[in-house]
Amino acid sequence: MNFLKFSILFRNRLRIVPISFFICMIFFPYMNNIKLSLLSLFVFLTLSVSAQKLLVTGKVMEQESNKPLSFSTIRIFDLEDKLLNGNLSNELGEFSIEIPSLEFYLEVDYIGYQTIKTEVYRVAKDAKRFSVGELKMNLGSNSLDEVTVTAEKSQMEFTLDKRVFNVGKDLSSLGGNAADILVNIPSVTVDPDGAVKLRGSGNVRILIDGQPSGLVSFKGGAGLKQLQASMIDRVEVITNPSARYEAEGMAGIINIILKKDRKTGFNGSYEVVLGLPANYGLAANINYRQKKINFFVNYALSFTNTPSWASTFQNRTVGEELYILRQRDEGAVTGLNNNIRGGLDYFFNENSILTASYLFSRSDGGRTVDLVYEDFLGSLSNPTAVSTRSQVEDEIEPISEYVLNYKRTFEKEGHVLSAQFRFLDHWENSDQVFTENFFGVDGKTVLRRPSVQKSINDEFEKQYLFQLDYTQPFAKKGKFEAGVRSSFRDMVNDYEVTDEQENGTFVPLPEFVNYFVYDENIHAAYGILGNEGTKVSYQVGARLEWTDVQTELRDTKEVNPRNYMNLFPSAHLSYHLGKENSLQLSYSKRVRRPVYNDLSPFMTFRDSRNFFSGNPDLNPEFSDVVELGHLKYFEKASISSAIYYRNTVGLIDRIRTLNEVGFATTRPENLNSEKAIGGDITADFKPYKWWKMDWNLNVFNAKIDGSNIQEDYKAQTTTWFTRYNSRFTLKNGLDIQLRLNYDAPRLAAQGSRKAIAYADLAASKEILKGGGRLNLSVSDIFNSRISRYTNFGSGFVTDGESQGRLRQVNLTFNYKFNQDKKQ
Incomplete structure (x- = not known):
């Protein structure tokens, strides 16, 4: 220079x-x-x-x-x-x-x-x-025989307020499910148990096509494993949403957009998947448009067998005595998943469109788990008892979602009225049998007859959602937005555990029998005013939400009503620096309301030493979020970066406690606060036509105060995670993709979590004159994606590790007809 x-x-x-x-x-x-x-x-x-x-x-x-x-x-x-x-x-x-x-x-x-x-x-x-x-x-070519120049869909696209991850360009996600896709998205992490985090926070709102879904109602992020990747078009990550979006989700919103096309004529794609451990799938996405009607349907069928393991080592001190527990779990989850989504758009004219769609998802699953407990007194050289426990579970979970949407655009650009009605019908039936055997220190001598319990768990959910949005432009580039939204949600959990008696009959265990009712009504209204200038653009808004939640345990007549109204302001200020270079400063107030699983008091019964439950007395947590974002484009690269500050009051976190015999209960509690500040950088670079890479780094510092639970439940941690992806486009339609992931250690109020590092590799080859593609992917090449943690409390320290999904190898064949080859 x-x-x-x-x-x-x-x-x-x-x-x-x-x-x-x-x-x-x-x-x-x-x-x-x-x-x-x-x-x-x-x-x-x-x-x-x-x-x-x-x-x-x-x-x-x-x-x-x-x-x-x-x-x-x-x-x-x-x-x-x-x-x-x-x-x-x-x-x-x-x-x-x-x-x-x-x-x-x-x-x-x-x-x-x-x-x-x-x-x-x-x-x-x-x-x-x-x-x-x-x-x-013009839309891409309708015929594979035509020679056209089309833009290749980028894997990531950036705007100041969100990032878009295009699923079709990620080779390692092919043949997987929605949870596998989220693993590969910048700033998003998914732990081995399926919990989804955005910028290190698990308080993230997951939507499908912009709305809540039954797939995540009962199981949270883990429920996304039922949705095959072949049905997903793209994923939007919104880190600091405006008042247009519901206020739920501290760290932001992850919006999964399902496939739908409006291209004229008949077009679509097919997919076949073979994998180890067992992962077999078939999928089809079909679209037909003729004049005023557009019809679309997506279908996916898959069978999976997912093995897992976990181990725990616990020291417990009572007076002068040291009690040691060594535990090992091995299990597998099988699932036969059916997903079908169909619908049609009716064009009254190009400015007036009515859309009706239906989604049906059914999962028929099974779970087997074998646990071994070894008890010691003083040291590992002094065993006192050995016991084993097994779980066999059969589960059925059907979900139906009905959507009716109307959109009207007026003569003036940006003048739009839209309305939506959505109905969700979801239920789950789980039948489980637990058998526990008790042995002497040699692990062979039977001490007493086996203990056998049965658990019946029926869950039902119905939700009605109404939404109306209106946008009115003014001046040259200004606009005013307003909308209302009402959601009515009713959930029921009928739960019973019975114990086998000596005469072979089963008698209910009183502490594990109840009927839990969860009623949630949320009503909201919002308004946004914004304008765009040559250099400066602004958007200010406010959202008013009224929440009415009531839980009831009918058998014990425990009723817990919660009613509160909150105002959630938001503001976004953008400044264009020129040369594809922009800044945005934004603020929003967010909430995390305790949901069904957070409040349900029923304990899991799989592990007789470790119980998990909700907390009916849990309160919502609130956060104020400030973010400064920067977006810069270069000739061969782009950089999206941000710094953010999040102040959370009433932080919801899971706390582990032990009873007098050393059995653990983990349930959510409200901690005093968390203050977090961090930075996020995502960059892509294409040094050559055949080589493209992208990189994401998130660094944050969090100060957690849980002294309201226990005086020493305080922690300050600085941690980070990074992801690097490199894709090589070689001759003869061959692509190779390598992804490296590292999640650094971090502290929590009640312990710590160790680092996780893993790598993914995939290769893809065009066949059948470019109409087909064969893809081979290996997730977690070195089988190193293992979660390791330490928890401590009054008189105990617990070390554990687990791997919810082992190395996965998938071979996927995809064929497209009447679609752009490079999409």
Whole structure:
């Protein structure tokens, strides 16, 4: 770099120093040296401003419907094919980009549409502004025999307020399920037990097609294993949502979008999966559109067998005595999963669309677990008892979801009215048998007759949801949004455990028999006002939510009503620095309400030494979230970065306690607070046409105060996780993808969790003249994705490790007809 280039770069970076200094002053009271280093890294990435000569404006539209295409990618090149600048179109399809040249051409990309390459424009020397007018895009080719130039769908797409992960481009997810997809998304982690975290927080709201789903009602993130990856189009991650979205979810929202196409004619895809451990699947996605009707259907059938293991080592001190427990679990979960989703769009005209859809999911599962307990007194050289316990479970879980949606667009761009009705009908039946045998210290001598229990667990859920949204544009680029939403949710759990008597009859255990009722009604209204300028854009809003929750244990007549109303403000301020370089400062207030599993007092009975239950007295937790995001595009790369601060009151966390005989109970409790500050960087880089890589790093510091439970339940931890992905596109349609993952150790209020490192590898080959693709993937190559933890409490320390899913190898065949080959 010569002196002149250095001087220009230094001068341009100085222009943003006042902004950076102001940011530092805001966050300084909360930062230690590590936090300051993180902020310094973020500020360095934002210091780039370019000269401005000509403002190029225009609008991207769909040819067939004449509707705007939001967030299209526009790049401007000079006559030597050098990138001058670029940006994304806004929600109205409009864009304005500053360039330092008067001779140029544009390239416009949008997922599923043919790339536009415009003519060369030559602008008068004294011009300061130039409009290219409307750029209209056609859908991708309807025939595989036609030769067209189409844009390859990127694996990740960035905007300031969300990230979009396109499932079809991730080779390692093919043949898997929705939980496997989330493992590969930047800033998202999924532990071996299926719990989903965003930026290190498990308080994340998971939606399917923008709404709650029965798949996550009872089992949380673990329920996503029932949804096959072949049905998913993309995943949106929204870290600081506006008032438009429900306030649930401290860390943000993960929105899983299912596949649906509106391409004219008949098109679709088929998929076959073979895997080890057993993973067999068939899937089809079909779409047909003719004039005013668009019909779509997705079907997936799979059978899986997922082995797992866990071990626990516990020291318990009572007076002068030391009691030791060594435990080993081995098990497997089998599942036959059926998912079918169908629907149709009826076009009254291109501005008025009615959509009806139906989703049916049924899982027929089985679980077997074998546990071994070894008890010692004083040391491992002094065994006192050995016992074994087995669990055999049969489970049926059908889910039905009905959706009716209407959307009306008016003459003025951005003027939209939409309404939705959704009904969810979900139930689950689980029958379990537990058998426990008791032996002497040799592990062979039978001490007494086996103990046999049976558990019957029936759960039912019905939910009605109504939503109305309205957007009214004003001025040139301003808009006002408003909406209302009502949700009525009723859940019931009929639970009973019986114990076998000497005469062979089964008698209910009183402490494990009850009928739990959960009624939840949430009503909300919101308003948002926003405007967009050449440099500065803003959006301010507020959401009012009224919550009415009541739980009831009918057999013991315990009723627990909860009613509260809360205001959730949000604000977003964006500043465009030029040269595909933008900043956004945002604030929102969020809530995590205790849900059904958090409140249900019934204990799991699989493990006779370790019980898990909910807490009917749990209160909601509230967070204030501030985030500063930065988005920068380069010719061959892009960087999305952010720093965030989250202050949580009433933090919900699971606490483990031991009774007088050493049996453990784990249930959620409200802790005093958690204060977290962190930084997040996601970057992609394409050094060559055949090599593309992306990298994500999240670093955060959390200070947890659980002294209201026990005085020493306090922890401060600085931890991080990172993910690196590299994809090579070789000759003859061969792709290879390598992904490396590392989740660093972290502390919690009641212990710690050790690091997790694992790697994934996949290869894909085009066949059948590009219409088909064969994919081989290996998840967790080294079988190292093992969770290790330590918990402590009054008089005990517990060390444990577990692996909920072992190395998985999948072979997937996919065939597309009448679709773009590179989607």
